[in-house]
Amino acid sequence: MVLAAAALMLGPLVVDAQSSVPAKAKKVTFTVGIKQDIDSLNPFTGIVASAYEMYQLNYETLTDYSVKDFSAKPALAESWDTSADGLTWTYHLRAGLKWSDGQPLTARDVAYTFNRVRKGKYEQTNFGNYVAAMTSVEAPDDRTVVIKVSKPTPIMLHLYVYILPEHIWKDIDEKKVTDYTNEPTGAGIVGSGPFLVTEHKKGQFVRLRANPMYWGGRPKVDELVFRIFNNEDSLAQALRRGEIDFADDLGSNVFKSLKNAPGVTTFPAKSSGFDEIAMNTGAALDDGTPIGDGHPALKDKRVRVAIAHAVDTKTLVDRVFGGFATAGTSIIPSLYQDLHYDPGSSAYTFDPAEADRLLDAAGYKKAANGIRTMPNGRPLRFRLFGRSNSQNSQQTVQFVQGWLKDIGIDVRSKIVSEDSLTEIIGQGNFDLFEWGWVVEPDPNYQLSTFTCANRSYKDAGTVYANLSDSFYCNKAYDALFTRQSQQVDVAARAETVKAMQKMLYEDAPYVVTAYYDDLEAYRSDRFTGFQAQPSPHGSLLFQYGTHSYRTIRPVTKAAGPKAAQSPRSGLVVGGVIGGAAVLGGLVFLGLRGRRRPRSEVE
C-alpha cells in the first residue's frame, strides 16, 4: 500500500489508506499492528519481544539464524573458523561495511561491543550468556575478530549480540547507560541493520526507514511502522479496513473471523513457545535448604505422573487454543525438529482411570469426601495459580481444576498478575501454576531452567527467584547439562539434549500442555514475499533475524479492494447493548455523585 508521508506525520491514529494524497515520491510503507509496547530502544535495557524486534532491525549481528532451520548463517561475518581445540574462533567480516551515518563498520566495533558486555555489569543482563566463556576479544585488523574461550561452546555459532557503533556508544559510559533511552534523533538511530528507527511515540507507534547502507542491499519497502493496539478487536478491524498490513499475536476467535475477509490471508504459524502446568517438586535454595510451603505430596513423582495422566492436552488444544496448537510433551517444542524429544508410545495418555490406579497404588486413598489423603492424613489439596493477563491461562486453570477433581485431588485456583506470580514462585509458595516459555533455537537457556544451581538463592537474608520454577534438581540431569554446553558437534549435542528432555518427561516437573501457534494475518492484496522461519510453517515476522522484512515487496498489480468492510450488523447490536451496560454504569456512577440532597431546612 502506498501512503503519503504527510499523512503519516500526523500520527498513527489518522493514518488512513483513503486519505493518501499524491506526493512526488511515493513511499512504500508496511504497517504492522502489535499488542505489546516497546519498553526501551536501548538494547541493554529492553526485555520485551517487540523491543528485540527493533534491535535486530536496527543493529546487525555477527552471525544470523537461517530462515530454513535456525542453523548458523553469515551476517556481518561472511565466514568463521575454529582452532582444532575449539578454543579460538576467528570471524572474517564482509568488505565495505558501513554504519548508517557513513562511518566504516570495522572489527573494532565488534570487539568494542563484546568487550563492553564482558566488562560491563548492566550490559551483562541481556547478553551475559553469550560472553560467559570468552577470555579475550581482539581485532587484529579491520576485518578480523579473534575470540578466545575457556572451553568449547556451541554458542559461538549463534552470537546474537547487537553490534553497536563505537563512535556513538563510547560516550555513553557505564553510569549513563542505565538511563540511556537511545531515542532516535535526526536521520534515526545510527545502526547497520536493514531498517533504522526514526520516530518513537510511547504507547502509539515506532517508525523505521530503510537503510540504504545495509550490506544485504536496500530493502524493498521504504518505511516500516509498528502501531501499538491495546485490544485485539481493534487490531483485527484495522487489518480489515486496511489501516495496517500485518497483525500479530491474534486470539483464535478473532483469527477465525479474519479468514474470509477480502484481501487478507491468515497464517497460523508454528511458534517456539509452549505452555505448561508446573509443579513444586520441593522448593529449595541452590544450596538445598528447603523454602516455601509447597505441598509435600508433589515431591512424589507418582503423584506428578498421575496428574500428567489426568490432564487432557488434546481438549486444551481444541477448547483453549481453538485448535491452533499442538498437544505438548517435552520442553523443546516440535518446531525444533532436530532437538525435540518425542516420547512416542511412552507418552502419558489422558487416562483418569490410570491416574486413579497410580494414586491408589501409591497409598493416596480417597477419604469420605472424595478427596485423597497422604498416608499421614493430609488431604491432596493443591493451590493452582493462573495469570490475570491471559485468558488462555484462566481457562486452562479451570479445565485442570475440573480434571484433577475427577481423580480426587482438590484444587484451589487463584488468578494473580505475572509479577506477583514470579514472586510467589521464587519463594516456593505454590503447589501448581500455569505459565509458559518461548524457547530459543539454542536450547541451553531452556535446559538451564531445570538445573539445581538455578534454584532460588539467598542474598543478605532475602530469597531471590532464579530461573528454576519447578525446583527440579537431579545430579544426572546437571551432568548432561554441562556436557551439552560444551558439545560443538550439532548431532552429538542433539542426542544429549533429547536425553535430558526424556529425563524431564519421566520425572514430570512440568506437564507441557501445548505448543501454541502464533496467529498472524496480513494484507496479501498489498504485500508478498514473506519468509516463514522455520520454513514452511514458522512465523512470518518476529523471527530470529530480519528475513521477511528484507524480502517483502508490494504486490505490483493495482491495489486490491480497500473499501472498509462493514462489520456484521448482529455484532454491532451485540457490541452496543453489551457495552451499554458498562457504559451506563459509568454514566450512572458519574451522575450519582451529583444527585443533590434535598434542602436542609423544610
Added chain:
Amino acid sequence: MSAPAAAPVLSARAVVRARRRAARRRFVADFRAQRAGVAGVAILVVFIGLALLAPVLFGSDQLQVTKATGGTLQPPDGSFPLGTDETGRSVLALVVWGARVSLLVGVAATVISMAIGTLVGIASGHFGSWLGALLERLTDWFLVIPFLPLAIVLATVLGSSLLNVIIVIGVTSWPGTARLVRAQTLSVEARPYLERARVLGGGHWHQMSRHVLPNVMPLVLANTTLTVAIAILSETTLSFLGLGDPFRVSWGSMLDNAFAAGAISAGAWWYLLPPGVCVVIVVLAFTLVGRALENVLDPRSREG
C-alpha cells in the same frame, strides 16, 4: 405480646397496630397505582425466581468447562437456545447462574452501603458539633473521590473474590445516602416534637433511634432500591474490567470473557447480548421500583 386481651377500650398498643395496618394498606394501594413500579416488581420477581431455581434448571455441572458439550461459540440452536461460549458451555445456563452473583452482590453491597450511609447520615445530622462536621467532611471526601478509580484500587489491593467485590462496592457507594439521610435528619430534628423530646430529657440514642430513624426509614428504603441498581452496574463494570472473581459466573464476568475471547470480531452476538440485556432490564426494574417507592413514601414528590 402482653397486650391486655379483649379490652373493651383499645389500648395504646392496639391503636398503634391498627394505625400501622392502615398505613400498610394505604401504602400497598398507593404503590399499586404506580404502574411502572408494579412492572418493576414483576420483572424482579421473575429474575429472583430464576436465580433461586438456577441449580434446578441447570445443574452446576453445566458450569464446569470439563463437562461442556457444545462447540466453541456455537450459534443458538435447539439444544443451546442462546448458543455457547468459547469453551462450549450453554450461554443460557451461564446467564441464569450469573443472575445469582449479580443479584447477590447488588443486594449485599447495598446493605453495607445503606448501613454506613444511614449511620453516618443520622449521626452527622444529629450531632451539630465537631463530630457532625467531621462526619460531613468525611462524606464530602468520599463524594468527590471518583468512584471507579477508588473501586479499582481497592479491588486490586484486596484481590479478586466475591466478598471483596461486595465490600468494595459497599464502602464506596454510601456517601450519597449519607447526604440524603443527613438532610432528612436535620429537617426532622427541627420539628417541635423533637424539641419536646429533648426538653423531656430524651438522650441522643433515644432521639436518634425512636424519632429520627423511623422518619428517615422510608427515604432509606426508596434509596436502597436505587442503590441496588447502581451496585449491580458496579459489579458488572468491575467484573468487566477483570477485577471480579474469575471463577464465578456473573453478567459482568461473562461480558469480560466474551470480550477477551474475541466474541465481537467473531460476531458472536448471542454471547454478548444476553448478559448485557439482563443487566439493563434488572437495573431498569430496580430503578422503576425505587422511583415508585419514592413517590409513595415522600409526600412532597407526590403532590408534584
